[in-house]
Amino acid sequence: MRRLIASLALIAAPILIANQTFAADPPKPPAGAAAATAANAAPLHGMWLLTDYPSQTVRPGEVSTIRFKLQNAGIAPESLAVSVDGAPAGWKIDVMGNGQPIAAAMAPTNDSVALQLRVEVPKDAAPGSQNIVVHAKGATQSIALPMTLTIGKEVPAKIAIKTQLPSLIGTPKSSFDYTLSVTNESGKEMTMALAAQAPGNFQTTFTEGYGTNEISSLPIEAGASKDIKVKVRPPSDVKAGNYPVLVKVSGQGATAEQKVTLQISGQGQLSLTAKDGRLSGEAQVGKTSDYTLIVGNDGTAPIENVEMSGSVPSDWKVEFAPKAIQNVAPGEKREVKVSVTPSDKAIAGDYVASFRAGGRGDSKSADFRITVTTSTLWGMVGIGIIAIALLVLLGAVARFGRR
Numbered sequence: 001m002r003r004l005i006a007s008l009a010l011i012a013a014p015i016l017i018a019n020q021t022f023a024a025d026p027p028k029p030p031a032g033a034a035a036a037t038a039a040n041a042a043p044l045h046g047m048w049l050l051t052d053y054p055s056q057t058v059r060p061g062e063v064s065t066i067r068f069k070l071q072n073a074g075i076a077p078e079s080l081a082v083s084v085d086g087a088p089a090g091w092k093i094d095v096m097g098n099g100q101p102i103a104a105a106m107a108p109t110n111d112s113v114a115l116q117l118r119v120e121v122p123k124d125a126a127p128g129s130q131n132i133v134v135h136a137k138g139a140t141q142s143i144a145l146p147m148t149l150t151i152g153k154e155v156p157a158k159i160a161i162k163t164q165l166p167s168l169i170g171t172p173k174s175s176f177d178y179t180l181s182v183t184n185e186s187g188k189e190m191t192m193a194l195a196a197q198a199p200g201n202f203q204t205t206f207t208e209g210y211g212t213n214e215i216s217s218l219p220i221e222a223g224a225s226k227d228i229k230v231k232v233r234p235p236s237d238v239k240a241g242n243y244p245v246l247v248k249v250s251g252q253g254a255t256a257e258q259k260v261t262l263q264i265s266g267q268g269q270l271s272l273t274a275k276d277g278r279l280s281g282e283a284q285v286g287k288t289s290d291y292t293l294i295v296g297n298d299g300t301a302p303i304e305n306v307e308m309s310g311s312v313p314s315d316w317k318v319e320f321a322p323k324a325i326q327n328v329a330p331g332e333k334r335e336v337k338v339s340v341t342p343s344d345k346a347i348a349g350d351y352v353a354s355f356r357a358g359g360r361g362d363s364k365s366a367d368f369r370i371t372v373t374t375s376t377l378w379g380m381v382g383i384g385i386i387a388i389a390l391l392v393l394l395g396a397v398a399r400f401g402r403r
Helices: 002-024 033-039 376-401
Strands: 046-050 055-058 063-073 080-085 092-097 111-120 129-137 142-151 159-162 167-170 176-184 190-197 203-208 217-220 225-233 241-251 254-264 270-274 280-284 289-297 303-311 317-321 324-328 333-341 349-359 362-373
Touching: 046 129, 046 142, 055 063, 063 142, 080 092, 159 241, 159 254, 167 176, 176 190, 176 217, 176 241, 176 254, 190 203, 190 225, 217 225, 225 241, 225 254, 270 349, 270 362, 280 289, 289 303, 289 324, 289 349, 289 362, 303 317, 303 333, 324 333, 333 349
Parallel strands: 055 142, 167 254, 280 362
Antiparallel strands: 046 063, 063 111, 080 129, 092 111, 129 142, 159 176, 176 225, 190 217, 190 241, 203 225, 241 254, 270 289, 289 333, 303 324, 303 349, 317 333, 349 362
């Protein structure tokens, strides 16, 4: 019996040990616990000197600009003296802020201050790498930013230019505005000359981005891009068609080109004059006088639904034949008869009538001077009345003069 009990104990022991081992394993954390821990971590506090490129290339005999910033994360602002250690002999390194040399900087809470290193390398600088350290020190803060400056070869000048809308549609009266992005892909700042090759009598002007002042050149820092606007005005008599304009940007031996296109649709242009060229005529009171007008199209596209209208003095009448012209083709001239009837009560003298031709897309008006005269019959009647009056007067004098 004792042996049986001992055997059972030996068999049960591993089972108990296995259960104890399983129970002793730590429980797995619930899903998302690690993310919650990271989210609950305390935010960073302090001051830093930061730069995107702590190791850069500079060139002998040139001035390079290196951007960095003083970052404040959640602490009170403090004035920090800024200096540079480790500048090689003959090198000139200045700390700049907003284009001016500075000796100290202060970053607002949870904000940063943009700074630059102006590095002037002597022409005889030996190849190799130089280590410098930018320091920012204050009453409670002391920060360092180590940087490596390597003497390198000059990168050839390179310019890139592009536009999202290289082709625009309009009429001869339109102004075509193209926005182009110019990138300086060189290792230093360049001043780029702007030019455009356009068809004859086309006018081209350049402005910077959203500016209004005309420019002929543009400075762009190394690796930076700027937008320019090219405005092209075609001559008013240009014919319909596609017209290319070549925009050129050049600097320090590098050139980039971008072609833009003006798609000009035709546009009609009405003209209105008298057949004999004189915008004047004569008329009699109460009688209709006819004049001949010439409606023309000096444009590059047909003008449809041209209607004639006129403005004359009160109680006058004006009629056109034809009243409407269905279509006037480019270069075509059409005759229109206009009949004007002065009022019966009109007084002799000069009057102005305004005639207008209006079609789809354009209109034209002209003032017409009309000299109104009275009828010759009334003149003869008047003379007769005067003669009769004289005869009556003479008879009276003769009769009563004898007494």
